[in-house]
Amino acid sequence: MHVIVNQISRIAQDINALELVHPAGIDLPAFQAGAHIDIHLPDGYIRQYSLCNNPDERHRYQIAVLHERTGRGGSTRIHEKIQEGDTVEISEPRNHFILDEGADRYLLIAGGIGITPIKAMAERLHSIGANYTMYYCAQRPERAAFREKLSSGHFRDRVVFHYDEGSRENQLDLQSILKQHQPGTQLYFCGPHGLIKAINENAQHWPKGTVHYELFGAPTVSQGMTGAASVAAGSFSVQISSTGQIVEIPAHQSIVESLRSAGVECETSCEAGVCGTCQTRYLSGEVDHQDLILSEADRQDQILICCSRAKPGSMLVLDI
Ligand code: FES
Structure with missing residues:
Protein backbone atom coordinates (compact mmCIF):
# COMPACT_ATOMS: atom_id res chain seq x y z
CA MET A 1 0.00 0.00 0.00
CA HIS A 2 1.04 3.62 -0.39
CA VAL A 3 1.35 6.22 2.35
CA ILE A 4 2.33 9.88 2.50
CA VAL A 5 5.33 11.02 4.52
CA ASN A 6 3.44 13.61 6.54
CA GLN A 7 6.25 14.79 8.78
CA ILE A 8 9.96 14.25 9.25
CA SER A 9 11.49 15.39 12.52
CA ARG A 10 14.96 15.17 13.98
CA ILE A 11 14.53 13.41 17.33
CA ALA A 12 18.19 12.81 18.24
CA GLN A 13 21.62 13.05 16.69
CA ASP A 14 21.45 11.22 13.32
CA ILE A 15 17.93 9.95 14.05
CA ASN A 16 14.84 11.11 12.16
CA ALA A 17 11.26 10.17 12.95
CA LEU A 18 8.93 9.80 9.98
CA GLU A 19 5.18 10.04 10.33
CA LEU A 20 3.32 8.09 7.64
CA VAL A 21 -0.38 8.62 6.91
CA HIS A 22 -2.92 7.25 4.46
CA PRO A 23 -3.23 9.40 1.29
CA ALA A 24 -7.01 9.59 1.79
CA GLY A 25 -6.69 10.52 5.44
CA ILE A 26 -8.38 7.31 6.56
CA ASP A 27 -7.26 4.83 9.20
CA LEU A 28 -4.28 2.61 8.52
CA PRO A 29 -4.35 -1.14 9.19
CA ALA A 30 -4.09 -1.84 12.91
CA PHE A 31 -0.79 -2.99 14.37
CA GLN A 32 0.44 -4.47 17.62
CA ALA A 33 3.41 -3.35 19.68
CA GLY A 34 6.57 -4.93 18.29
CA ALA A 35 5.37 -4.88 14.67
CA HIS A 36 7.41 -3.66 11.73
CA ILE A 37 6.73 -2.59 8.16
CA ASP A 38 8.72 -2.96 4.96
CA ILE A 39 9.48 0.30 3.23
CA HIS A 40 10.25 0.32 -0.48
CA LEU A 41 13.04 2.81 -1.04
CA PRO A 42 14.40 4.54 -4.12
CA ASP A 43 16.61 2.25 -6.26
CA GLY A 44 14.58 -0.83 -5.36
CA TYR A 45 15.79 -1.26 -1.77
CA ILE A 46 13.38 -2.72 0.79
CA ARG A 47 14.05 -2.20 4.48
CA GLN A 48 12.23 -3.09 7.69
CA TYR A 49 11.48 -0.58 10.41
CA SER A 50 9.65 -1.11 13.68
CA LEU A 51 6.59 0.99 14.35
CA CYS A 52 7.24 3.09 17.44
CA ASN A 53 4.03 5.01 18.06
CA ASN A 54 1.16 3.92 20.28
CA PRO A 55 -0.61 0.96 18.62
CA ASP A 56 -3.91 2.56 19.64
CA GLU A 57 -3.28 5.25 17.02
CA ARG A 58 -4.86 4.38 13.69
CA HIS A 59 -4.29 7.64 11.82
CA ARG A 60 -0.51 7.24 11.47
CA TYR A 61 2.52 5.00 11.62
CA GLN A 62 5.71 6.38 13.08
CA ILE A 63 9.19 4.99 12.46
CA ALA A 64 12.57 6.27 13.64
CA VAL A 65 15.61 5.82 11.45
CA LEU A 66 19.24 6.06 12.53
CA HIS A 67 21.48 7.26 9.72
CA GLU A 68 24.07 4.49 9.55
CA ARG A 69 26.71 5.81 7.21
CA THR A 70 28.54 2.49 7.14
CA GLY A 71 25.34 0.43 6.79
CA ARG A 72 23.84 -1.22 3.72
CA GLY A 73 22.44 2.04 2.33
CA GLY A 74 18.80 1.91 3.40
CA SER A 75 19.05 4.53 6.13
CA THR A 76 21.05 6.87 3.90
CA ARG A 77 18.30 6.71 1.29
CA ILE A 78 15.70 7.54 3.92
CA HIS A 79 17.70 10.42 5.34
CA GLU A 80 18.83 11.87 2.03
CA LYS A 81 16.14 11.05 -0.52
CA ILE A 82 12.80 10.95 1.27
CA GLN A 83 11.09 14.25 1.97
CA GLU A 84 7.88 15.42 3.56
CA GLY A 85 5.00 15.04 1.10
CA ASP A 86 6.57 12.06 -0.70
CA THR A 87 4.52 8.95 -1.37
CA VAL A 88 6.18 5.70 -0.37
CA GLU A 89 5.16 2.08 -0.70
CA ILE A 90 5.02 0.04 2.49
CA SER A 91 3.81 -3.40 3.52
CA GLU A 92 1.10 -4.01 6.06
CA PRO A 93 2.52 -4.39 9.58
CA ARG A 94 3.93 -7.80 10.52
CA ASN A 95 4.91 -8.85 14.00
CA HIS A 96 7.57 -11.34 15.10
CA PHE A 97 8.15 -9.62 18.43
CA ILE A 98 4.78 -10.09 20.06
CA LEU A 99 3.99 -8.58 23.43
CA ASP A 100 2.22 -10.98 25.80
CA GLU A 101 -0.31 -8.66 27.38
CA GLY A 102 -1.25 -11.02 30.18
CA ALA A 103 1.87 -10.75 32.39
CA ASP A 104 1.91 -9.30 35.91
CA ARG A 105 4.83 -7.01 35.16
CA TYR A 106 7.34 -6.23 32.44
CA LEU A 107 10.98 -5.35 32.18
CA LEU A 108 11.87 -3.56 28.94
CA ILE A 109 15.45 -2.83 27.85
CA ALA A 110 16.38 -0.86 24.75
CA GLY A 111 19.81 -0.10 23.34
CA GLY A 112 20.30 2.76 20.87
CA ILE A 113 17.84 2.72 17.97
CA GLY A 114 16.49 -0.55 19.40
CA ILE A 115 14.20 1.79 21.30
CA THR A 116 11.68 1.72 18.44
CA PRO A 117 9.69 -1.48 19.17
CA ILE A 118 10.30 -1.07 22.90
CA LYS A 119 8.73 2.39 22.89
CA ALA A 120 5.62 1.00 21.19
CA MET A 121 5.49 -1.66 23.90
CA ALA A 122 5.79 0.94 26.65
CA GLU A 123 2.99 2.95 25.03
CA ARG A 124 0.81 -0.13 24.88
CA LEU A 125 1.59 -1.22 28.43
CA HIS A 126 0.62 2.22 29.68
CA SER A 127 -2.65 2.03 27.70
CA ILE A 128 -3.61 -1.27 29.33
CA GLY A 129 -2.51 -0.13 32.78
CA ALA A 130 0.30 -2.68 33.04
CA ASN A 131 3.20 -2.50 35.46
CA TYR A 132 6.49 -1.99 33.66
CA THR A 133 9.99 -0.58 34.00
CA MET A 134 12.07 0.39 31.03
CA TYR A 135 15.83 0.90 30.75
CA TYR A 136 17.04 2.86 27.77
CA CYS A 137 20.77 2.71 27.01
CA ALA A 138 22.42 5.22 24.71
CA GLN A 139 25.90 6.61 24.34
CA ARG A 140 24.94 10.13 25.32
CA PRO A 141 21.72 12.10 25.92
CA GLU A 142 21.82 13.67 22.47
CA ARG A 143 21.81 10.20 20.90
CA ALA A 144 18.72 9.02 22.79
CA ALA A 145 15.66 9.08 20.53
CA PHE A 146 12.39 10.38 22.02
CA ARG A 147 14.34 11.62 25.05
CA GLU A 148 11.95 14.46 25.85
CA LYS A 149 8.86 12.34 25.54
CA LEU A 150 10.33 9.46 27.53
CA SER A 151 11.38 11.86 30.31
CA SER A 152 7.94 13.31 30.83
CA GLY A 153 4.29 12.49 31.39
CA HIS A 154 3.43 8.90 32.20
CA PHE A 155 6.88 7.72 31.09
CA ARG A 156 8.78 9.76 33.65
CA ASP A 157 8.46 7.33 36.54
CA ARG A 158 8.88 4.26 34.36
CA VAL A 159 11.90 4.99 32.18
CA VAL A 160 15.49 4.87 33.40
CA PHE A 161 18.06 6.37 31.01
CA HIS A 162 21.56 4.99 31.02
CA TYR A 163 24.41 6.70 29.17
CA ASP A 164 27.60 4.72 28.66
CA GLU A 165 29.70 7.07 26.49
CA GLY A 166 30.27 4.07 24.22
CA SER A 167 32.40 2.30 26.83
CA ARG A 168 31.83 -1.30 27.94
CA GLU A 169 32.96 -0.38 31.44
CA ASN A 170 30.01 1.96 31.75
CA GLN A 171 27.52 -0.63 30.53
CA LEU A 172 24.18 -0.94 32.31
CA ASP A 173 24.52 -3.18 35.37
CA LEU A 174 22.62 -6.08 33.83
CA GLN A 175 23.78 -8.51 36.46
CA SER A 176 21.95 -6.61 39.19
CA ILE A 177 18.89 -5.84 37.09
CA LEU A 178 18.41 -9.43 35.93
CA LYS A 179 19.68 -11.19 39.03
CA GLN A 180 16.26 -12.14 40.32
CA HIS A 181 13.32 -13.15 38.24
CA GLN A 182 10.22 -11.94 39.99
CA PRO A 183 7.41 -14.40 39.25
CA GLY A 184 5.07 -13.08 36.56
CA THR A 185 7.71 -10.87 34.92
CA GLN A 186 8.33 -10.89 31.18
CA LEU A 187 11.53 -9.44 29.71
CA TYR A 188 11.55 -7.73 26.30
CA PHE A 189 14.64 -6.16 24.80
CA CYS A 190 15.96 -4.82 21.54
CA GLY A 191 19.33 -3.42 20.58
CA PRO A 192 22.66 -4.19 18.96
CA HIS A 193 24.41 -7.59 19.09
CA GLY A 194 26.56 -6.75 22.13
CA LEU A 195 23.61 -5.77 24.29
CA ILE A 196 21.49 -8.73 23.20
CA LYS A 197 24.33 -11.11 24.01
CA ALA A 198 24.97 -9.52 27.40
CA ILE A 199 21.30 -9.61 28.38
CA ASN A 200 20.90 -13.22 27.27
CA GLU A 201 23.95 -14.19 29.31
CA ASN A 202 22.61 -12.48 32.40
CA ALA A 203 19.08 -13.81 31.99
CA GLN A 204 19.98 -17.47 31.50
CA HIS A 205 18.30 -18.40 34.77
CA TRP A 206 15.00 -16.74 33.81
CA PRO A 207 12.23 -19.30 33.23
CA LYS A 208 11.60 -20.51 29.69
CA GLY A 209 9.19 -18.29 27.79
CA THR A 210 9.88 -15.13 29.81
CA VAL A 211 12.73 -13.71 27.71
CA HIS A 212 11.99 -12.11 24.33
CA TYR A 213 14.24 -10.07 22.12
CA GLU A 214 14.70 -8.57 18.71
CA LEU A 215 18.08 -7.81 17.28
CA PHE A 216 18.49 -4.40 15.77
CA GLY A 217 20.30 -4.62 12.44
CA ALA A 218 21.03 -7.53 10.17
CA PRO A 219 23.46 -10.29 11.12
CA THR A 220 27.07 -9.74 10.20
CA VAL A 221 27.79 -10.50 6.59
CA SER A 222 30.60 -13.01 6.14
CA GLN A 223 33.30 -11.90 3.79
CA GLY A 224 33.30 -13.54 0.38
CA MET A 225 29.78 -14.92 0.56
CA THR A 226 27.01 -13.95 -1.76
CA GLY A 227 23.68 -12.62 -0.54
CA ALA A 228 22.97 -10.52 2.49
CA ALA A 229 22.92 -13.28 5.04
CA SER A 230 25.93 -15.26 6.04
CA VAL A 231 25.62 -18.98 5.49
CA ALA A 232 27.12 -21.88 7.34
CA ALA A 233 29.51 -24.13 5.48
CA GLY A 234 28.50 -27.45 3.87
CA SER A 235 26.44 -28.41 0.84
S1 FES B 1 13.84 -12.53 3.50
FE1 FES B 1 13.68 -11.63 5.46
S2 FES B 1 13.87 -13.36 6.76
FE2 FES B 1 14.24 -14.19 4.80
Whole structure:
Protein backbone atom coordinates (compact mmCIF):
# COMPACT_ATOMS: atom_id res chain seq x y z
CA MET A 1 0.00 0.00 0.00
CA HIS A 2 1.04 3.62 -0.39
CA VAL A 3 1.35 6.22 2.35
CA ILE A 4 2.33 9.88 2.50
CA VAL A 5 5.33 11.02 4.52
CA ASN A 6 3.44 13.61 6.54
CA GLN A 7 6.25 14.79 8.78
CA ILE A 8 9.96 14.25 9.25
CA SER A 9 11.49 15.39 12.52
CA ARG A 10 14.96 15.17 13.98
CA ILE A 11 14.53 13.41 17.33
CA ALA A 12 18.19 12.81 18.24
CA GLN A 13 21.62 13.05 16.69
CA ASP A 14 21.45 11.22 13.32
CA ILE A 15 17.93 9.95 14.05
CA ASN A 16 14.84 11.11 12.16
CA ALA A 17 11.26 10.17 12.95
CA LEU A 18 8.93 9.80 9.98
CA GLU A 19 5.18 10.04 10.33
CA LEU A 20 3.32 8.09 7.64
CA VAL A 21 -0.38 8.62 6.91
CA HIS A 22 -2.92 7.25 4.46
CA PRO A 23 -3.23 9.40 1.29
CA ALA A 24 -7.01 9.59 1.79
CA GLY A 25 -6.69 10.52 5.44
CA ILE A 26 -8.38 7.31 6.56
CA ASP A 27 -7.26 4.83 9.20
CA LEU A 28 -4.28 2.61 8.52
CA PRO A 29 -4.35 -1.14 9.19
CA ALA A 30 -4.09 -1.84 12.91
CA PHE A 31 -0.79 -2.99 14.37
CA GLN A 32 0.44 -4.47 17.62
CA ALA A 33 3.41 -3.35 19.68
CA GLY A 34 6.57 -4.93 18.29
CA ALA A 35 5.37 -4.88 14.67
CA HIS A 36 7.41 -3.66 11.73
CA ILE A 37 6.73 -2.59 8.16
CA ASP A 38 8.72 -2.96 4.96
CA ILE A 39 9.48 0.30 3.23
CA HIS A 40 10.25 0.32 -0.48
CA LEU A 41 13.04 2.81 -1.04
CA PRO A 42 14.40 4.54 -4.12
CA ASP A 43 16.61 2.25 -6.26
CA GLY A 44 14.58 -0.83 -5.36
CA TYR A 45 15.79 -1.26 -1.77
CA ILE A 46 13.38 -2.72 0.79
CA ARG A 47 14.05 -2.20 4.48
CA GLN A 48 12.23 -3.09 7.69
CA TYR A 49 11.48 -0.58 10.41
CA SER A 50 9.65 -1.11 13.68
CA LEU A 51 6.59 0.99 14.35
CA CYS A 52 7.24 3.09 17.44
CA ASN A 53 4.03 5.01 18.06
CA ASN A 54 1.16 3.92 20.28
CA PRO A 55 -0.61 0.96 18.62
CA ASP A 56 -3.91 2.56 19.64
CA GLU A 57 -3.28 5.25 17.02
CA ARG A 58 -4.86 4.38 13.69
CA HIS A 59 -4.29 7.64 11.82
CA ARG A 60 -0.51 7.24 11.47
CA TYR A 61 2.52 5.00 11.62
CA GLN A 62 5.71 6.38 13.08
CA ILE A 63 9.19 4.99 12.46
CA ALA A 64 12.57 6.27 13.64
CA VAL A 65 15.61 5.82 11.45
CA LEU A 66 19.24 6.06 12.53
CA HIS A 67 21.48 7.26 9.72
CA GLU A 68 24.07 4.49 9.55
CA ARG A 69 26.71 5.81 7.21
CA THR A 70 28.54 2.49 7.14
CA GLY A 71 25.34 0.43 6.79
CA ARG A 72 23.84 -1.22 3.72
CA GLY A 73 22.44 2.04 2.33
CA GLY A 74 18.80 1.91 3.40
CA SER A 75 19.05 4.53 6.13
CA THR A 76 21.05 6.87 3.90
CA ARG A 77 18.30 6.71 1.29
CA ILE A 78 15.70 7.54 3.92
CA HIS A 79 17.70 10.42 5.34
CA GLU A 80 18.83 11.87 2.03
CA LYS A 81 16.14 11.05 -0.52
CA ILE A 82 12.80 10.95 1.27
CA GLN A 83 11.09 14.25 1.97
CA GLU A 84 7.88 15.42 3.56
CA GLY A 85 5.00 15.04 1.10
CA ASP A 86 6.57 12.06 -0.70
CA THR A 87 4.52 8.95 -1.37
CA VAL A 88 6.18 5.70 -0.37
CA GLU A 89 5.16 2.08 -0.70
CA ILE A 90 5.02 0.04 2.49
CA SER A 91 3.81 -3.40 3.52
CA GLU A 92 1.10 -4.01 6.06
CA PRO A 93 2.52 -4.39 9.58
CA ARG A 94 3.93 -7.80 10.52
CA ASN A 95 4.91 -8.85 14.00
CA HIS A 96 7.57 -11.34 15.10
CA PHE A 97 8.15 -9.62 18.43
CA ILE A 98 4.78 -10.09 20.06
CA LEU A 99 3.99 -8.58 23.43
CA ASP A 100 2.22 -10.98 25.80
CA GLU A 101 -0.31 -8.66 27.38
CA GLY A 102 -1.25 -11.02 30.18
CA ALA A 103 1.87 -10.75 32.39
CA ASP A 104 1.91 -9.30 35.91
CA ARG A 105 4.83 -7.01 35.16
CA TYR A 106 7.34 -6.23 32.44
CA LEU A 107 10.98 -5.35 32.18
CA LEU A 108 11.87 -3.56 28.94
CA ILE A 109 15.45 -2.83 27.85
CA ALA A 110 16.38 -0.86 24.75
CA GLY A 111 19.81 -0.10 23.34
CA GLY A 112 20.30 2.76 20.87
CA ILE A 113 17.84 2.72 17.97
CA GLY A 114 16.49 -0.55 19.40
CA ILE A 115 14.20 1.79 21.30
CA THR A 116 11.68 1.72 18.44
CA PRO A 117 9.69 -1.48 19.17
CA ILE A 118 10.30 -1.07 22.90
CA LYS A 119 8.73 2.39 22.89
CA ALA A 120 5.62 1.00 21.19
CA MET A 121 5.49 -1.66 23.90
CA ALA A 122 5.79 0.94 26.65
CA GLU A 123 2.99 2.95 25.03
CA ARG A 124 0.81 -0.13 24.88
CA LEU A 125 1.59 -1.22 28.43
CA HIS A 126 0.62 2.22 29.68
CA SER A 127 -2.65 2.03 27.70
CA ILE A 128 -3.61 -1.27 29.33
CA GLY A 129 -2.51 -0.13 32.78
CA ALA A 130 0.30 -2.68 33.04
CA ASN A 131 3.20 -2.50 35.46
CA TYR A 132 6.49 -1.99 33.66
CA THR A 133 9.99 -0.58 34.00
CA MET A 134 12.07 0.39 31.03
CA TYR A 135 15.83 0.90 30.75
CA TYR A 136 17.04 2.86 27.77
CA CYS A 137 20.77 2.71 27.01
CA ALA A 138 22.42 5.22 24.71
CA GLN A 139 25.90 6.61 24.34
CA ARG A 140 24.94 10.13 25.32
CA PRO A 141 21.72 12.10 25.92
CA GLU A 142 21.82 13.67 22.47
CA ARG A 143 21.81 10.20 20.90
CA ALA A 144 18.72 9.02 22.79
CA ALA A 145 15.66 9.08 20.53
CA PHE A 146 12.39 10.38 22.02
CA ARG A 147 14.34 11.62 25.05
CA GLU A 148 11.95 14.46 25.85
CA LYS A 149 8.86 12.34 25.54
CA LEU A 150 10.33 9.46 27.53
CA SER A 151 11.38 11.86 30.31
CA SER A 152 7.94 13.31 30.83
CA GLY A 153 4.29 12.49 31.39
CA HIS A 154 3.43 8.90 32.20
CA PHE A 155 6.88 7.72 31.09
CA ARG A 156 8.78 9.76 33.65
CA ASP A 157 8.46 7.33 36.54
CA ARG A 158 8.88 4.26 34.36
CA VAL A 159 11.90 4.99 32.18
CA VAL A 160 15.49 4.87 33.40
CA PHE A 161 18.06 6.37 31.01
CA HIS A 162 21.56 4.99 31.02
CA TYR A 163 24.41 6.70 29.17
CA ASP A 164 27.60 4.72 28.66
CA GLU A 165 29.70 7.07 26.49
CA GLY A 166 30.27 4.07 24.22
CA SER A 167 32.40 2.30 26.83
CA ARG A 168 31.83 -1.30 27.94
CA GLU A 169 32.96 -0.38 31.44
CA ASN A 170 30.01 1.96 31.75
CA GLN A 171 27.52 -0.63 30.53
CA LEU A 172 24.18 -0.94 32.31
CA ASP A 173 24.52 -3.18 35.37
CA LEU A 174 22.62 -6.08 33.83
CA GLN A 175 23.78 -8.51 36.46
CA SER A 176 21.95 -6.61 39.19
CA ILE A 177 18.89 -5.84 37.09
CA LEU A 178 18.41 -9.43 35.93
CA LYS A 179 19.68 -11.19 39.03
CA GLN A 180 16.26 -12.14 40.32
CA HIS A 181 13.32 -13.15 38.24
CA GLN A 182 10.22 -11.94 39.99
CA PRO A 183 7.41 -14.40 39.25
CA GLY A 184 5.07 -13.08 36.56
CA THR A 185 7.71 -10.87 34.92
CA GLN A 186 8.33 -10.89 31.18
CA LEU A 187 11.53 -9.44 29.71
CA TYR A 188 11.55 -7.73 26.30
CA PHE A 189 14.64 -6.16 24.80
CA CYS A 190 15.96 -4.82 21.54
CA GLY A 191 19.33 -3.42 20.58
CA PRO A 192 22.66 -4.19 18.96
CA HIS A 193 24.41 -7.59 19.09
CA GLY A 194 26.56 -6.75 22.13
CA LEU A 195 23.61 -5.77 24.29
CA ILE A 196 21.49 -8.73 23.20
CA LYS A 197 24.33 -11.11 24.01
CA ALA A 198 24.97 -9.52 27.40
CA ILE A 199 21.30 -9.61 28.38
CA ASN A 200 20.90 -13.22 27.27
CA GLU A 201 23.95 -14.19 29.31
CA ASN A 202 22.61 -12.48 32.40
CA ALA A 203 19.08 -13.81 31.99
CA GLN A 204 19.98 -17.47 31.50
CA HIS A 205 18.30 -18.40 34.77
CA TRP A 206 15.00 -16.74 33.81
CA PRO A 207 12.23 -19.30 33.23
CA LYS A 208 11.60 -20.51 29.69
CA GLY A 209 9.19 -18.29 27.79
CA THR A 210 9.88 -15.13 29.81
CA VAL A 211 12.73 -13.71 27.71
CA HIS A 212 11.99 -12.11 24.33
CA TYR A 213 14.24 -10.07 22.12
CA GLU A 214 14.70 -8.57 18.71
CA LEU A 215 18.08 -7.81 17.28
CA PHE A 216 18.49 -4.40 15.77
CA GLY A 217 20.30 -4.62 12.44
CA ALA A 218 21.03 -7.53 10.17
CA PRO A 219 23.46 -10.29 11.12
CA THR A 220 27.07 -9.74 10.20
CA VAL A 221 27.79 -10.50 6.59
CA SER A 222 30.60 -13.01 6.14
CA GLN A 223 33.30 -11.90 3.79
CA GLY A 224 33.30 -13.54 0.38
CA MET A 225 29.78 -14.92 0.56
CA THR A 226 27.01 -13.95 -1.76
CA GLY A 227 23.68 -12.62 -0.54
CA ALA A 228 22.97 -10.52 2.49
CA ALA A 229 22.92 -13.28 5.04
CA SER A 230 25.93 -15.26 6.04
CA VAL A 231 25.62 -18.98 5.49
CA ALA A 232 27.12 -21.88 7.34
CA ALA A 233 29.51 -24.13 5.48
CA GLY A 234 28.50 -27.45 3.87
CA SER A 235 26.44 -28.41 0.84
CA PHE A 236 23.12 -30.23 0.98
CA SER A 237 20.06 -30.87 -1.21
CA VAL A 238 16.60 -29.40 -1.24
CA GLN A 239 13.60 -31.16 -2.71
CA ILE A 240 10.52 -29.26 -3.88
CA SER A 241 7.66 -31.44 -2.65
CA SER A 242 5.12 -30.35 -5.30
CA THR A 243 7.32 -31.25 -8.28
CA GLY A 244 9.93 -33.61 -6.86
CA GLN A 245 12.68 -31.35 -8.26
CA ILE A 246 15.96 -31.61 -6.37
CA VAL A 247 18.26 -28.60 -6.11
CA GLU A 248 21.81 -28.80 -4.80
CA ILE A 249 22.72 -26.03 -2.33
CA PRO A 250 26.47 -25.44 -2.41
CA ALA A 251 28.34 -24.24 0.66
CA HIS A 252 28.72 -20.70 -0.65
CA GLN A 253 25.05 -20.13 -1.57
CA SER A 254 21.84 -19.70 0.38
CA ILE A 255 18.79 -21.84 -0.34
CA VAL A 256 17.07 -18.82 -1.91
CA GLU A 257 19.97 -18.16 -4.26
CA SER A 258 20.18 -21.78 -5.39
CA LEU A 259 16.42 -22.10 -5.87
CA ARG A 260 16.33 -18.94 -7.96
CA SER A 261 19.20 -20.21 -10.09
CA ALA A 262 17.12 -23.35 -10.66
CA GLY A 263 14.12 -21.28 -11.77
CA VAL A 264 12.13 -21.53 -8.55
CA GLU A 265 10.53 -18.24 -7.52
CA CYS A 266 11.21 -17.12 -3.94
CA GLU A 267 9.81 -14.04 -2.26
CA THR A 268 12.30 -12.25 -0.03
CA SER A 269 12.83 -8.88 1.54
CA CYS A 270 15.64 -8.46 4.09
CA GLU A 271 17.56 -11.61 3.08
CA ALA A 272 19.04 -11.47 6.55
CA GLY A 273 16.74 -13.61 8.68
CA VAL A 274 14.93 -10.74 10.35
CA CYS A 275 11.70 -10.05 8.43
CA GLY A 276 10.04 -13.44 7.88
CA THR A 277 9.11 -12.87 4.22
CA CYS A 278 10.84 -16.06 3.07
CA GLN A 279 9.32 -18.27 5.79
CA THR A 280 8.64 -21.71 4.31
CA ARG A 281 7.24 -24.94 5.72
CA TYR A 282 9.47 -27.99 5.53
CA LEU A 283 8.27 -31.57 5.60
CA SER A 284 11.48 -33.33 6.56
CA GLY A 285 15.15 -32.65 7.10
CA GLU A 286 17.57 -31.49 9.78
CA VAL A 287 17.55 -27.72 9.77
CA ASP A 288 20.35 -25.49 11.00
CA HIS A 289 18.31 -22.42 11.91
CA GLN A 290 20.25 -19.19 11.42
CA ASP A 291 17.39 -16.71 11.68
CA LEU A 292 16.70 -14.31 14.51
CA ILE A 293 12.93 -14.42 14.73
CA LEU A 294 11.37 -17.89 14.68
CA SER A 295 10.26 -19.39 17.98
CA GLU A 296 11.27 -22.91 18.97
CA ALA A 297 7.72 -24.05 18.14
CA ASP A 298 7.89 -22.47 14.66
CA ARG A 299 11.24 -24.10 14.03
CA GLN A 300 9.72 -27.56 14.22
CA ASP A 301 8.31 -27.16 10.69
CA GLN A 302 9.28 -23.70 9.43
CA ILE A 303 12.52 -22.37 7.97
CA LEU A 304 13.70 -18.99 6.71
CA ILE A 305 15.29 -20.00 3.46
CA CYS A 306 17.30 -16.80 2.98
CA CYS A 307 19.65 -17.66 5.82
CA SER A 308 19.05 -21.10 7.33
CA ARG A 309 20.48 -24.34 6.03
CA ALA A 310 20.28 -28.07 6.45
CA LYS A 311 22.81 -30.54 7.79
CA PRO A 312 25.66 -30.96 5.27
CA GLY A 313 25.06 -33.91 2.97
CA SER A 314 21.39 -34.20 3.94
CA MET A 315 18.10 -33.68 2.08
CA LEU A 316 15.62 -30.99 3.10
CA VAL A 317 12.08 -31.29 1.71
CA LEU A 318 10.28 -27.96 1.34
CA ASP A 319 6.51 -27.73 1.17
CA ILE A 320 6.44 -25.62 -1.99
S1 FES B 1 13.84 -12.53 3.50
FE1 FES B 1 13.68 -11.63 5.46
S2 FES B 1 13.87 -13.36 6.76
FE2 FES B 1 14.24 -14.19 4.80
